[in-house]
Amino acid sequence: MRCLIIAIVLTLAAPSFEAQVFQTPAQITAQWHWYAQTGDNLISDIRPKFRKVLDPEDEALESSLEYEIIITGNINAFAARGGRTILTAGLLQIIDSMATVMSAAQQYNKPECLGSYIDYIAQATQNNNWLVMHNQQPMAAAMAFGYWQISPATCGGLTEATFRANKKADDLRELMIYFSLVYLIGHEFSHHRHHDNLFKEVSSEQRHLDALRGLDVSREVTPSEQIVKEERADLFAFRKMIEMDYPPLGAMPVLVFFVGFEGYSPEQSPNADHPAAVLRFNDMIDATAHDSEFMELIQKHHMDHEWKQFVAFGKQLQGTR
Numbered sequence: 579m580r581c582l583i584i585a586i587v588l589t590l591a592a593p594s595f596e597a598q599v600f601q602t603p604a605q606i607t608a609q610w611h612w613y614a615q616t617g618d619n620l621i622s623d624i625r626p627k628f629r630k631v632l633d634p635e636d637e638a639l640e641s642s643l644e645y646e647i648i649i650t651g652n653i654n655a656f657a658a659r660g661g662r663t664i665l666t667a668g669l670l671q672i673i674d675s676m677a678t679v680m681s682a683a684q685q686y687n688k689p690e691c692l693g694s695y696i697d698y699i700a701q702a703t704q705n706n707n708w709l710v711m712h713n714q715q716p717m718a719a720a721m722a723f724g725y726w727q728i729s730p731a732t733c734g735g736l737t738e739a740t741f742r743a744n745k746k747a748d749d750l751r752e753l754m755i756y757f758s759l760v761y762l763i764g765h766e767f768s769h770h771r772h773h774d775n776l777f778k779e780v781s782s783e784q785r786h787l788d789a790l791r792g793l794d795v796s797r798e799v800t801p802s803e804q805i806v807k808e809e810r811a812d813l814f815a816f817r818k819m820i821e822m823d824y825p826p827l828g829a830m831p832v833l834v835f836f837v838g839f840e841g842y843s844p845e846q847s848p849n850a851d852h853p854a855a856v857l858r859f860n861d862m863i864d865a866t867a868h869d870s871e872f873m874e875l876i877q878k879h880h881m882d883h884e885w886k887q888f889v890a891f892g893k894q895l896q897g898t899r
């Protein structure tokens with residue numbers, strides 16, 4: 579996820595349907611600090627486990643990396659230069675919210691609530707991107723618990739209290755948050771490993787011009803080449819998840835958010851620097867089907883069933899719109 583997504587989503591706390599109360603800026607900042615702290619603890623827990631499935635050279639590289647969580651509502655994750663991986667509190671918040679809605683959809687059999695939330699959050703994110711680009715204030719968007727209150731038609735009956743009291747639902751939510759972070763750590767590690775972050779993204783026209791001018795273009799990357807780097811990072815992350823005995827399906831909260839953000843569209847703009855999420859799923863699935871080593875890895879870790887679910891989910895998304 580080297581994608582530069584400037585999506586700003588603020589939290590909306592809605593204690594009752596009639597009186598929606600927006601959080602104050604101080605409360606919002608306090609919440610981002612909480613996400614940063616929680617994220618930091620989870621990442622510190624995951625990294626030593628991740629190192630166990632790396633070869634000695636990669637293990638040394640992983641140990642040298644630093645993680646930084648930025649206190650902002652922007653949603654982003656990327657491998658920066660100097661061995662730093664940057665995540666934002668906004669990304670952790672959205673992962674939490676998606677994991678909550680996905681877990682509830684599964685445990686309470688409310689797929690329509692999940693679908694409407696994906697649409698809602700995608701719309702809110704796109705609107706906010708537009709507002710920010712035009713120097714206007716972004717609007718507040720509801721996180722899972724707030725959304726349930728403002729959407730009785732599709733999410734009726736779901737409340738924060740009942741969800742938290744349901745241990746199975748709460749555990750599934752935590753697992754999905756954990757697996758989403760494992761995926762992110764694996765994905766960004768692949769960018770560090772291949773020095774993807776040392777490249778500057780330019781259009782193919784620009785690179786052509788630079789070459790004509792006699793400039794060094796060996797560190798320039800075109801959008802289509804960047805997509806190859808993204809796919810390599812995805813595949814690496816999923817491979818490592820399987821080696822850790824974690825089902826890639828568990829990383830859905832972060833993946834589905836990006837699918838929703840792109841409106842389920844498998845079409846890709848010519849200048850997209852990362853594959854449209856639906857394509858990303860399906861390209862990855864196709865790539866693994868032809869990768870006998872990967873399929874053997876799945877069998878070795880007894881994940882055939884989980885992998886089939888993942889494949890079915892990808893196909894389902896492709897046919898959604």
Ligand SMILES: [Zn+2]
Nearest residue numbers: 579580808811
């Ligand atoms: Zn990436």
